[in-house]
Amino acid sequence: MEPERTASKRTPVAPHPPLPQYYEKAEDRRSFVDRIFDDTAVHYDWINNVMSLGSGVTYRREALRRAGVVTGMRVLDVCSGSCQVARAAEDIVGREGWVCGLDASLGMLREGRNFVSAPLTQAFVERLPIADEVVDAVTMGYALRHVADLETTFREYYRVLKPGGRLLILEFTKPKSSVMFQASRFYLRRVVPALARLRGRKARTLMEYFWDTIEHCVPPETIIDALSASGFENVGRSGQIQLFSEYLAFKGE
Numbered sequence: 644m645e646p647e648r649t650a651s652k653r654t655p656v657a658p659h660p661p662l663p664q665y666y667e668k669a670e671d672r673r674s675f676v677d678r679i680f681d682d683t684a685v686h687y688d689w690i691n692n693v694m695s696l697g698s699g700v701t702y703r704r705e706a707l708r709r710a711g712v713v714t715g716m717r718v719l720d721v722c723s724g725s726c727q728v729a730r731a732a733e734d735i736v737g738r739e740g741w742v743c744g745l746d747a748s749l750g751m752l753r754e755g756r757n758f759v760s761a762p763l764t765q766a767f768v769e770r771l772p773i774a775d776e777v778v779d780a781v782t783m784g785y786a787l788r789h790v791a792d793l794e795t796t797f798r799e800y801y802r803v804l805k806p807g808g809r810l811l812i813l814e815f816t817k818p819k820s821s822v823m824f825q826a827s828r829f830y831l832r833r834v835v836p837a838l839a840r841l842r843g844r845k846a847r848t849l850m851e852y853f854w855d856t857i858e859h860c861v862p863p864e865t866i867i868d869a870l871s872a873s874g875f876e877n878v879g880r881s882g883q884i885q886l887f888s889e890y891l892a893f894k895g896e
């Protein structure tokens with residue numbers, strides 16, 4: 644069923660409030676995000692490998708499998724960055740399937756090009772340059788915190804999915820338990836930025852920003868509500884060690 648188009652009447656839901664230590668006004672957020680990813684693109688995989696102890700692509704591949712991505716599917720990977728999700732998707736869907744990636748940052752896509760044969764396009768998720776109902780799955784890895792408005796974004800995903808198609812969003816979540824929160828904050832806000840500093844000042848800023856957006860992100864319930872309001876059905880979230888969330892949602896037949 645097509646979701647009601649009430650976007651103009653509602654207040655946009657940003658994933659987190661403005662963070663003035665990085666950009667002065669809310670309207671400067673987009674250019675800050677684009678610049679920081681462009682400027683650090685060549686370091687992204689290195690940082691990611693250090694942060695995840697080399698498990699990044701494997702984790703993404705397993706998450707895609709858990710979400711029911713299988714051989715032969717047509718997958719749109721949004722916010723592909725250096726294509727860690729798109730690589731995993733290509734492995735799974737094989738030659739019978741098809742993967743397409745897009746990202747706002749040309750620098751990140753240039754890095755991604757080294758790892759996939761999928762077509763890659765510079766575009767924003769808020770306005771996908773893709774026809775209605777053409778893909779079996781939309782995947783989004785660790786980028787939800789950077790979109791302008793949750794519902795505008797989810798409606799675009801809904802639009803391009805075929806009936807019965809699925810959306811998988813991988814995202815970090817601020818842990819609820821105090822011990823897990825303190826441990827995550829120490830590792831991700833102190834240790835990882837200090838290691839990233841080895842690749843330059845901007846790489847450190849990227850990783851400080853990374854944690855700050857997690858800490859200030861809307862809770863999972865808000866994300867789930869926005870998915871349902873955008874027309875998705877059977878919306879669910881599963882978690883790994885409180886910190887990693889996998890949101891799975893379906894477009895009705």
Ligand SMILES: C[S@@+](CC[C@H](N)C(=O)[O-])C[C@H]1O[C@@H](n2cnc3c(N)ncnc32)[C@H](O)[C@@H]1O
Nearest residue numbers: 680722723724746747748751767768784786789
């Ligand atoms: C943390 S990286 C994630 C990359 C990859 N998906 C992964 O799993 O490693 C976030 C990416 O989202 C992109 N991005 C942020 N906001 C975007 C938007 N509104 N539309 C398209 N891409 C966006 C950034 O340029 C960046 O490459």
